Amino acid sequence: CAADIGWVTGHSYIVYAPLMLGATSIMYEGAPDYPKPDRVWDMVERHGVTVFYTAPTMIRMFMKYGDKWPKRHDLSSLRLLGSVGEPINPEAWVWYYKKIGKERCPIMDTWWQTETGSFILTSLPITPLKPGSATKPFPSFEADVLNDDGEPITGRGGHLVLKTPWPAMLRTLYKDPERYVNQYWSTFPGVYLTGDVARKDEDGYFWLQGREDDVLNVAGHRIGSAEVESALVSHPKVAEAAVVGKPDPIRGEIIAALVILRSDVNPSPDLKDELRNHVGEEIGHIAKPSMIGFVKDLPKTRSGKIMRRIIKAKVRGEPVGDISTLANPEAVAALDEMV
Incomplete structure (x- = not known):
């Protein structure tokens, strides 16, 4: 599990469950892409890792670096892949399934909360999978x-x-x-x-x-931030995206998107228009971002989750508050340099 041990996912998946089951866990310190973007895949190969769990944000980060890094390593020991922490967009799901699991490892996308104390929505080994869906409730849950x-x-x-x-x-x-x-x-x-x-x-x-408070209200239309992010990431030039709402006196809120481009793509005004039109085609005209900013990084927790609270504060010109849980606090100041 690539989560930080301080989060419920970290100590549940890394400590409690493996110890209870007598399983072997691989623990490491530092960032998953340092000193090189293949650090995790190197560990999988060297230690014969069989089950790999991570967050969708981390999967999209690996996508940004390209296929060449996992291709350098033998990942045949893997038999099960997991996704947890936030909704996984279909494009990231397919990349994970094809490039890491080699189309033979099922992806267990789980939804639960610290409050629930256990999985609620999760696939089983016999569950037919749909890219991007957490499938169905665990048996006995309604x-x-x-x-x-x-x-x-x-x-x-x-x-x-x-x-x-x-x-x-x-x-x-x-x-x-x-x-x-x-x-x-x-x-x-x-x-x-x-x-x-x-x-x-x-x-x-x-x-x-997404969360209820991440749902945008644009001219009376309720639009999930995760839907817009998924539409942006489905564009071949986009590696990651974060979407928040910015107050607007006429429409209530407008959609603001911060985008990380793939390493071989340069930002331009024309690309912003291209991305807006792409979102319009994927979801509808009402979901087109009014504001798009290109950034090199997004503030994330050590478990790889994007801190939308901080992005929202930056977009709205408000204080960002506590950033002590960030893995990359320098990304906060870098948001001021978006183009």
Whole structure:
């Protein structure tokens, strides 16, 4: 597991579960792309790693460096790949599956929370996979997607909820039981509100779209930031993207996108127009970013998750707050140099 050990994913996947199962874990210190972008693949080859878990942001970072780095190493020991921490866009899923798993390793894309204490949405070894989907609830869990009136919906984004209790569920918030009830149980009585937005398709597969507070309200249209990011990353010249909302007096919010280009691509005004039109074709005209900035890096936690809170503050001209958990604090100042 390539997560930082300070996060719930890190100590659950790296410490507790492997020790309970008597499995061998590989631990390392430092960045996954230092001193070279193939540091992780070198470890896989040297130590015969069989199960590899990481975050979608890290997968997109590896995509940015190109296929040549994993090609230098024998990755045949791998039998299972995992993705966790945020929604994985289909393009990153396919790259991971083809370039790292060589089309023979299933990808276990899991969704859960620190609050849930266990997987909720996850594929099983027998589950047919769909690139970008966290598939279906783990056996015995009942999840659903509701509209604002509490009615189940399919084919469009809504509130991800859990309808049945589970052994590892949180039972209160420390010294704040009232907030626990208000935050998780009051919007839809008797139903656990996760705070995430998801879509359930006609086959019952769940597609995570981001946190409720990451959903943009553009001229009355609710647009998931993850949807726009996925559309941008599907462009062959884009390696990574982060999307946030910027207040606008007319439209409520406008879409602001920070983009990292692939190493052989140069930024230009024409490319910004090209990317806007690409998003329009992928999602619709309303989802076109009003602002696009090209950057060399994005602020990320040590587990590889993009810190959208900091990006949002920068875009809005607000204080960025605490950055002590960042793996690359220098990226914050670099946002001022976007082109």
